[in-house]
Amino acid sequence: MIDAPLAGFLEEGLSIYVGTRDAGLRPNGARGLAALVEDGGRHMVVHLAQIAAARLLPDLESNSQIAVSFGRPVDDRACQVKGLFVETWPASDRERAAIEAQWERFLRQLEQIGIPRPATMGWVRWPAVGIRLKVTAVFEQTPGPGAGTPLA
Amino acid sequence: MTATLESLATCFQGIWPAQLFTCSLDGIPNAAYLSHVDYVDPGHVALSFQFFNKSRRNIAENPHALVIVLDPDTRQGWSLRLEYVRSETSGPLFDRMALRIEAIASYCGLKGIFKLRAADVYRVLAIEPVPEEIGSVALLARERGGTIDPVFTVKALQDLSERIHHAGCLETLVDAILEGLDTSLGFRHSAILVPGEHEGVLVTIATRGYPENGAGAEVRFGEGIAGMVAEARKPIRISGLMRGMLYALATQQALKQPPALTARRIALPGLPNPESQLGIPLLVRGELVGVLCLESEIPYRFHEEDKASIELLGSYLAIAIQNMQWQERAADHSLDVPAGERAVPSAPPASPPAAGHEVAFYAADECVLVDGDYLIRGLPARILWRLISIRDVTGRAEFTNRELRLDKSLNLPEWKDNLESRLLLLRRRLEQKCPAIRLVPRSRGRFVLEVEGAVRLRAEP
Numbered sequence: 001m002i003d004a005p006l007a008g009f010l011e012e013g014l015s016i017y018v019g020t021r022d023a024g025l026r027p028n029g030a031r032g033l034a035a036l037v038e039d040g041g042r043h044m045v046v047h048l049a050q051i052a053a054a055r056l057l058p059d060l061e062s063n064s065q066i067a068v069s070f071g072r073p074v075d076d077r078a079c080q081v082k083g084l085f086v087e088t089w090p091a092s093d094r095e096r097a098a099i100e101a102q103w104e105r106f107l108r109q110l111e112q113i114g115i116p117r118p119a120t121m122g123w124v125r126w127p128a129v130g131i132r133l134k135v136t137a138v139f140e141q142t143p144g145p146g147a148g149t150p151l152a
Numbered sequence: 153m154t155a156t157l158e159s160l161a162t163c164f165q166g167i168w169p170a171q172l173f174t175c176s177l178d179g180i181p182n183a184a185y186l187s188h189v190d191y192v193d194p195g196h197v198a199l200s201f202q203f204f205n206k207s208r209r210n211i212a213e214n215p216h217a218l219v220i221v222l223d224p225d226t227r228q229g230w231s232l233r234l235e236y237v238r239s240e241t242s243g244p245l246f247d248r249m250a251l252r253i254e255a256i257a258s259y260c261g262l263k264g265i266f267k268l269r270a271a272d273v274y275r276v277l278a279i280e281p282v283p284e285e286i287g288s289v290a291l292l293a294r295e296r297g298g299t300i301d302p303v304f305t306v307k308a309l310q311d312l313s314e315r316i317h318h319a320g321c322l323e324t325l326v327d328a329i330l331e332g333l334d335t336s337l338g339f340r341h342s343a344i345l346v347p348g349e350h351e352g353v354l355v356t357i358a359t360r361g362y363p364e365n366g367a368g369a370e371v372r373f374g375e376g377i378a379g380m381v382a383e384a385r386k387p388i389r390i391s392g393l394m395r396g397m398l399y400a401l402a403t404q405q406a407l408k409q410p411p412a413l414t415a416r417r418i419a420l421p422g423l424p425n426p427e428s429q430l431g432i433p434l435l436v437r438g439e440l441v442g443v444l445c446l447e448s449e450i451p452y453r454f455h456e457e458d459k460a461s462i463e464l465l466g467s468y469l470a471i472a473i474q475n476m477q478w479q480e481r482a483a484d485h486s487l488d489v490p491a492g493e494r495a496v497p498s499a500p501p502a503s504p505p506a507a508g509h510e511v512a513f514y515a516a517d518e519c520v521l522v523d524g525d526y527l528i529r530g531l532p533a534r535i536l537w538r539l540i541s542i543r544d545v546t547g548r549a550e551f552t553n554r555e556l557r558l559d560k561s562l563n564l565p566e567w568k569d570n571l572e573s574r575l576l577l578l579r580r581r582l583e584q585k586c587p588a589i590r591l592v593p594r595s596r597g598r599f600v601l602e603v604e605g606a607v608r609l610r611a612e613p
Contacts, residue, residue, distance in 0.1 A: 015169075017171045017173075017183045017220070018183065019173040019181040019182060019183035020181055021175040021179060021181045024216075025175045025177070025179060025214050025216060026175070026216045026218075026233070027173035027174055027175045027181055027182075027216060027217060027218045028173065028181075028218060029171060029173035029183060029218050029220055029231070030282070030284060031220075031229070031282070031284055031285060048284075049284040051283045051284050052282075052283070052284040063179060065179055065180055065181055066181065067180070067181040067182050067183045068183065069171070069183035069184060069185070071169070071185055076185070078184075078185060080182070080183060080184065082180060115168075119227050120227065122227060122228075122285075122286040122287055123227075123284060123285050123286065124283065124284045124285075124286060125284075139206070141184060141185070143185070143187070143202075143203070147184075147203060147205045147206075148205050148206050
């Protein structure tokens, strides 16, 4: 579903938001920390702070539906991955290094558009959890009339 | 931690992009960036609708939404649980949101393409802090050197007012305004534009904080922040301009639309990467006297708390400028003997000119070039050509505003000729492009044309 160039973009260190919904079709959302494309693009792992995931996991466990949006701060290139929840687990120390590396690249991008590093110092990253999803669709989301075009 | 919509006003400046979560009727969630969230009233917000995208389709079938916004002061995230109520395609709310979006679009050369289709109004059902996006007021205070006070304090406005009262002519007045905005309020980059000779055009008469003085730079109504302010006659405040521009440019990329080319003869001065811009219409009883533009490299320079002060300041400055224009014109009429009748000879140059200058007037374009470089056009060009021609033929160098007003060849409008601002513009332009030719004020309504070195005149059709 996700080819190598697109996977490179998604793992670049982007602004990530994860969306779910409850049984009443009321949406929920939280900030993501990092993403990793797996299994030749058929699966993806997204990491969230545990405190953020706590709001979404009840939805995922009840209906599996998940949407993850990715945006690159320096040029607003964006896309969205839709999928079905597979599993979740507490992130390990090994995963933490990868999460921090991606987060660091995200902060560097924010600096490039004038948002200083201290601005995000209060944001919670740890403890974190991993959420694995089966990718069902990918859509272009760069602002403009092309937003919504399927990418995979 | 509790919050009301009013207390989150700073979140609606667009400095950080908002995130919109929706869900289709068949249960597929959607997460997308959102250009603009605006405060409507204590129970409602409006979201910008610019493109027919998935979020919009979802809302049409399921009114529930969630928006996450960030407070630019504290960096605390807030989630707003929403329910769609209605879409507005006209009226004050729509106009306010459209103006901001169009101002950014105009700045990026995307006016008419990057536009608001509707202001979608939502009822706010709940406001909650986002626990993973924790902010800090202390952090903000440290970044800003310990203060988050409003900019337009009474003390600062008093200082500015004091400077304005000491100004004796239009030139010193506009300089005093910009200097006061810098030293009393900390706005280092500013410009004043006034309505030009031709309808629907603004011309720059004074700037501060830029390498080029930009005098004579023209902006059409509706073009850029200044032009949008003139057209709408409403203040425009844009924070996080880079965010907005990036969004607009991303749209442009998606549309494969080349940026519009502007054919200005003099470049309007501006910061290479402005983060905040504020345009204030200078209005007196509905008449546009000018536009004041401020910009900053700081993303959130113009605060919500300052809004009322900004509008008040605009009225005050407009009255000050208009009064000065009237005073100068009244003083001009009181001059008994026009200098033209006294034929004061020009002082000889202190030393023989090394090379001299060629001043060329192109009648068809009504513009003056000095040594082949564009200087100015329109009325200031006609005035310079007239003055320098009189000096060339008669040797007279002292002139009055009154004789210019009476000079039929200059074609000044009978009513509101704005002569003083045109002379100021000409003086500034000469200072920058040709310091060897100067208009030196002698007294109110009277000035001397000083020329260093020989001048060759060339009239072209």
